Ligand code: PEP
């Protein structure tokens with residue numbers, strides 16, 4: 001006799017990272033983006049085969065490393081030594097010898113043996129006080145990651161290899177992994193970690209994949225092949241939904257699609273306030289391919305082109321020609337519309353595979369963005385030359401990230417001039433007559449805004465990092481995600497301060513952090529004097545709709561009121577009460 005199984009529907013709540021809803025089967029992947037490493041026994045007669053499989057993966061890794069070294073451009077040569085060291089480490093007794101021994105002695109699969117050996121090595125090196133040894137430890141970990149990818153790649157699947165429509169469930173996804181997601185295969189994704197404004201979430205929005213991040217411990221409930229609903233708009237995940245829930249969500253999907261279609265239909269209307277003030281609503285992109293969606297959603301230009309993804313997806317640095325060609329694709333599609341090319345903002349949470357293997361204890365405060373570029377002028381120069389060249393073909397601006405003081409912008413500008421001179425000497429077509437801006441995303445830049453204003457044509461406020469650094473909230477950490485509050489009075493005062501300085505110095509004032517994509521914040525930004533708001537492309541239509549529903553005068557009066565309270569909750573309530581009704585935030589009820 002069969003019993004009707006009782007529905008075991010479970011609702012999990014995480015961070016709403018990318019809107020939309022999907023229903024599908026869970027596909028669990030591990031921390032490295034490959035299937036969770038499982039332990040299994042190897043019989044005596046198959047041990048040799050298993051060791052051979054490990055050796056093959058090591059050989060493949062060695063070939064890969066040599067391939068990178070040989071094909072790397074001139075300005076990458078300095079890093080070649082590190083890769084050569086990595087190639088030598090492949091046969092290191094501690095790694096190579098011990099893994100083979102573990103396979104033999106414990107009769108386990110190569111992945112498991114490697115994992116065990118590496119965690120022992122990690123523990124051993126982490127406890128050492130000598131920098132040299134710690135670095136050697138991180139080199140070994142780096143090399144073992146490559147071997148692991150090759151091992152797993154031979155028999156199991158990785159993100160790129162998933163061949164059915166699934167919902168990706170991962171402990172964590174790096175921005176580089178997220179950008180490799182194939183839209184036709186992945187319907188949505190869920191992670192244990194990740195916080196508000198993390199780059200992983202930002203990419204999910206650009207890809208228009210519903211995503212819920214930062215599920216924390218609840219994450220463990222989800223099993224491979226479970227039927228799940230991802231409600232990216234509400235930040236909810238429903239595991240094993242009942243029939244009623246499934247029907248309710250099918251309806252929600254329909255309503256969401258209708259809402260999106262309505263918004264998209266009006267996306268091409270300009271963003272003009274009731275009292276005739278025009279705002280430019282721009283798109284943020286990570287990859288040149290995304291430029292089309294900026295136009296489709298009615299964007300007036302690119303307010304932030306995050307160029308680092310070209311460096312994340314390949315093991316070697318891109319050449320000047322490769323960069324130029326990618327930038328040219330964007331320029332060609334955008335016609336005369338402005339394109340703000342931000343120089344390389346790698347590291348932080350966007351570690352590059354070409355790194356020197358050093359694991360930074362505090363990457364957000366480490367060798368990131370402009371700091372990295374100024375330390376590696378050759379790599380920076382390659383990008384600057386590509387930007388100067390493409391500026392001859394379109395309406396380009398340059399934007400320098402993570403500026404913390406005036407010396408950095410002066411040095412960056414000096415290198416920009418040097419790059420222009422070198423192009424002139426080489427007789428290559430270029431244009432250096434374009435707007436130069438700094439991102440205001442470090443608190444010291446807010447304080448020094450009056451000095452920075454003398455050096456540039458525009459400010460672009462990066463609220464994602466400004467909030468992270470000012471409130472000391474790791475933007476990628478779900479534990480503190482509830483404290484990540486754009487309407488914190490400290491943030492509002494900083495924005496107002498920078499806006500006043502921009503106005504006094506006749507500087508253009510833009511914003512490209514996620515804060516710009518929240519329609520409820522738009523009245524405040526308008527009142528402060530922002531002329532351009534840039535955001536993930538799919539938010540453009542709703543923000544434009546908000547602009548068309550408000551007037552500058554009214555917003556200015558309201559801003560005065562909002563700057564008075566000192567409690568975040570009161571400010572949030574004031575904003576919700578005043579502007580919430582203009583836009584039905586519950587988009588499902590449209
Ligand atoms: C920001 O920090 O607000 C920003 C736009 O840059 P990113 O998110 O790439 O750090």
Ligand code: MG
Nearest residue numbers: 441462464465
């Ligand atoms: Mg930033």
